[in-house]
Amino acid sequence: MDDLLENNFGKDVRRTTKQGLRKVHDALADTPRKADKRLQTVSLLWNYAVNKLDWPLGSNPSVGIDHFGKQREFEPWPEWMVNKLADAPATVKTAAELILGTGQRPNAAIKMERDQFRGEWMDVLDEKSDERLEVFCPEDLRDYIATLPRAGKHVLAKNLNEPLGYDAVEKAFRAWRKDLGPEAKPYVLHGLRKLAIVRLAEAGCSDAQIQAVTNQSAEMVAYYRKKADRRRLSKAAHTRRI
Structure with missing residues (x-):
C-alpha cells in the first residue's frame, strides 16, 4: 500500500x-x-x-486479469553462484548472508535490526504468522555482521532509523545476477532460504531441528530434504566409485 x-x-x-x-x-x-x-x-x-465508502468508482479494474499464480518451487542456489557472492555488491552480499544465516524470508531478513542479534541468539520473524522466534545465531553470521560498519539501527540501513527496502535490494540483486550470465537467471533471493534448508538437512539435522530454525511446514521441509538427500547420496555413490 x-x-x-x-x-x-x-x-x-x-x-x-x-x-x-x-x-x-x-x-x-x-x-x-x-x-x-x-x-x-x-x-x-x-x-x-x-x-464501504460509497465512492463512485465503477467496476473493479483488476477483475479478469489472470494472476501468475503459484510458480514452481524456488530452486536452491547452486554453490557456484554462492561463491560469486564474494565479489557481489555489499548490499547483495549482506542480504544473502542474512537470508542464509537466519533461514528467514528475504523481506524479513533484509529488515533485521542489529538489536535482534544478541551473541549466540537472534530474534527472527515468521512473516506468515507474524511470530517472533528466538533461535541460535550461526557463528559465521555473527562474525560477518561484526565486520559491517554501523549506519543505523538496521543491518541494511537506508538511514539511521529505516532499513533498505526489499525493492532496492532486489533491484541490486537482479543487476548482479544479470552479470553472471543466463545460467543464473532462474535463481531468486528466496532460493537462498531454500538453500539454508538443504544445507541444514545435509548436515544431518532432523526435520524438527530445521523447523526450529525456519518455522516452515513439515511438508515444505520434506520437499527440500529430498533435494539434500539426493545430493548427499549421489556424492556418496560417486565417491565409492572412484
Missing part, C-alpha cells in the same frame, strides 16, 4: 484502467508473487472504496 501511495499520490483513482493495471502486472513478471500481490492490493482497496 505504501508503494502504491508513493507512486500514485495525487492521481485520480477513477482513471485506473484494466489495461494500465495489466501493464504494471506484466512489468513485475520477474517477481510473480509481488506482481500478484499488487493486483490483490488494488482489488481490496477498490472494493473497500466502493462497498
Whole structure:
C-alpha cells in the first residue's frame, strides 16, 4: 500500500484502467508473487472504496486479469553462484548472508535490526504468522555482521532509523545476477532460504531441528530434504566409485 501511495499520490483513482493495471502486472513478471500481490492490493482497496465508502468508482479494474499464480518451487542456489557472492555488491552480499544465516524470508531478513542479534541468539520473524522466534545465531553470521560498519539501527540501513527496502535490494540483486550470465537467471533471493534448508538437512539435522530454525511446514521441509538427500547420496555413490 505504501508503494502504491508513493507512486500514485495525487492521481485520480477513477482513471485506473484494466489495461494500465495489466501493464504494471506484466512489468513485475520477474517477481510473480509481488506482481500478484499488487493486483490483490488494488482489488481490496477498490472494493473497500466502493462497498464501504460509497465512492463512485465503477467496476473493479483488476477483475479478469489472470494472476501468475503459484510458480514452481524456488530452486536452491547452486554453490557456484554462492561463491560469486564474494565479489557481489555489499548490499547483495549482506542480504544473502542474512537470508542464509537466519533461514528467514528475504523481506524479513533484509529488515533485521542489529538489536535482534544478541551473541549466540537472534530474534527472527515468521512473516506468515507474524511470530517472533528466538533461535541460535550461526557463528559465521555473527562474525560477518561484526565486520559491517554501523549506519543505523538496521543491518541494511537506508538511514539511521529505516532499513533498505526489499525493492532496492532486489533491484541490486537482479543487476548482479544479470552479470553472471543466463545460467543464473532462474535463481531468486528466496532460493537462498531454500538453500539454508538443504544445507541444514545435509548436515544431518532432523526435520524438527530445521523447523526450529525456519518455522516452515513439515511438508515444505520434506520437499527440500529430498533435494539434500539426493545430493548427499549421489556424492556418496560417486565417491565409492572412484
